[in-house]
Amino acid sequence: MEHQWLKPISTTRTSKQEVEEPLSLATCLFHMPRLNCCIVAVTGFNTAINVDVVKEGLNQTVVKHPRISSKLVFDPKNPGRPIGWIRTKVDVNNHIIVPNLDYSNMDSPDEFVKDYVSNLAQTPMDLTKPLWEIHILNIKTKDANSIAVFRIHHSIGDGISIISLILSCTRKTSDPNAVPTLPTENKKLVNTRSSFSLWDYFLWLLFAFNMLWNTFIDVCMFLATIVFLKDTKTHLKGSSGTEKAPKKFVYRILSLDDIKLVKNIMNVTINDVVLGITQAGLSRYLNRKYCESKGDEGVQKNNLPKHICIRSSIPINVRPTSKLQDLAEQMETDDPNTKKWEWGNAIGHIFLPFHIALREDPLDYIRSAKATIGKKKHSLEAIVTYICAEIVLKFLGLGVAAAITYRVLSNTTLGFSNMVGPMEEISFYGHPITFLATSVSGHPHALTIHFQSYMDKMTLVIAVDQNVIPDPQQLCDDIAESLGLVKKAAQKKKIFKI
Structure with missing residues (x-):
């Protein structure tokens, strides 16, 4: 099977012997067109960004990471095909971009930022330098x-590893020497009895x-x-080639406290609430679209087709991720012998079904989300798909795996994900952060x-192909209104219980 790799960039001819770390087959997938x-x-x-301070901070920390300070090596026989990484001297001036803009004549700064991010996502990265x-x-x-x-190019690492790397460069605003604190899942106590009954077995x-x-x-x-x-x-699904279409990025800051309120009243997890309000929001959006298609003015009327199948393919990192404290300590030391970097892409996939329907009780969206996630928690789908992918890559090759x-x-x-962030205010080289919004581009x-x-915020980030979702x-x-409806219903449920 023949493949069209990314167009080769004119670089110095490099032999395979100079490769310090070969490109894993899984990582090669992220360089397929x-x-x-x-x-x-x-x-x-919260404040204006001091560019010189940021550059100095990066020089002292993140550029010491081997993957951040490595560039691609290309196959001499096929100059467009990357085969590995090689360490290089990083000049942060080549990685910090400060566009010369006239901010005073800007009609809508918020729209400008969204358009800037959308345009950036369509610009190819320079493969002759480290990919960030x-x-x-x-x-x-x-x-x-x-x-x-x-x-940051996805070939550098999986999403959780990259976000962890970024957060390891931050410190608590209240304690400049402390790395951020991430919420941990409360695990139920396990039976520690020395003997087990027949019922236990x-x-x-x-x-x-x-x-x-x-x-x-x-x-x-x-x-x-x-x-x-x-x-x-549906009005949400793209067709072949949507990965190359221009993407529009928009974001909205929601109240994490509202989500936690629903979580506590319903005795569910934050993931359950997030999936539930997403299902509710998609149902409202699709019902409106089908209503417009029929020329019906009654948006409250159920216009949804029966048996809609909508799923998200979610990449799951199956490799243990380094702790923020360990990453921070590794980047602060200059002794290479103390660094034990574990990096790359070890990704399995799960399919998460979305139940699309108009429900009288908004809390039914949360209940169905809890049931869906409960099944996924009791499945080895991510591990099995990761193992299968490795077998396909090894025996059938990169082309088949990519297809x-x-x-x-x-x-x-x-695509759908929920990333956990710090619980307290953090600063990036002395600059206090007000919100975080992560997304991805280039997938179909x-x-x-x-x-x-x-902190007390939950940022909702949506990236769309505007040919499909204008x-x-x-x-x-x-989705934001669905959270309000779910919160109101949960509060009524609490009052009724009392």
Whole structure:
């Protein structure tokens, strides 16, 4: 199978012997034309950004990371094909971009930032230098006094690793020597008795059978998606080539306290609430679209087709991620012997179904989300798909693996994730952060929805192919309004219980 790699860039001819670290096959996938992905993170600050301070901070920390200070090596026989990494001297001036802009004559700074990020996502990265950059916009918006846009190629690492690397460069505003604190999941106490009854063994066997059964069903669905199973063609699903279409990025800051209120009243997790309000928002949006298609003015009327199949293909990191404290300590030392970097892409996939319907009780969206996520927690889908991907890469080659990955993504409707952020205010080299908004570009989805928590905020980030979804702000509104309806219903439920 022949493949069109990215167009070669004129570089010095490099032999394979000079490769310090070979490119893993999984990482090579992110340099295939239809899977050429970049992570984009928009960060708002309380103060104007001092560019010189940021450059000095980067020189003292992040550029010491081997992957951040490495550039691609290309195959001499096929100059457009990357084969590995080689360390290079990083000049941060080549990675910090400060556009010369006239901020005084700007009609809408918020719209300018969104357009800037959208245009940036369409600009190819320079493959002759390490694959990261920071764009600094000293522009006052509704939510911040300045903006920094981080863009990092996905081949550098998985999303969690990259966000962890960025956060390891920050410190608590209240304690400049302390790294951020991330929320940890409360785990239930495990039975620590030395002996187990017959009932305990029965429950263990039931749990194991449930895990195996869920995994079997999930893997069958995965195989069916590769062969023939496609999501319903709706007003959210893109077609072939949507990965190359211009993407529009919009974001909205929601109240994390409202989400926690619903979580506590319903006795669920934040993930359950986030998935629930997304299902509600997508249902409202699609119902309106089908209403417009029919020429019906009654938006409250149910215009949704029956049996809509909408799924998200979610990449899951199956490799342990370094702790923020360890990353921070490794970057602050100059002794190479103390560095034990574990990096790269070890990614499995899960399919998360979205139940699209108009429900009388808004809390039903949360209940269905809890049931869906509960099944996924009792499944080994991510590990099995990761192992299968490694086998395909090893025995069938990169071309087949890329074709399967593209087919899996394009047969589903959207990308979806919820990233956990610091609980307290943090500063990036002395600049207090007001919000974080992360997303990704370059994959074959017309819709990508990301949630990013930080302090008492939850940032909703939506990236769309505007040929498919021309009004992403309306979709933001629908999800935000769904949170309000769910919160109101949960408060009524609490009063009724009392």
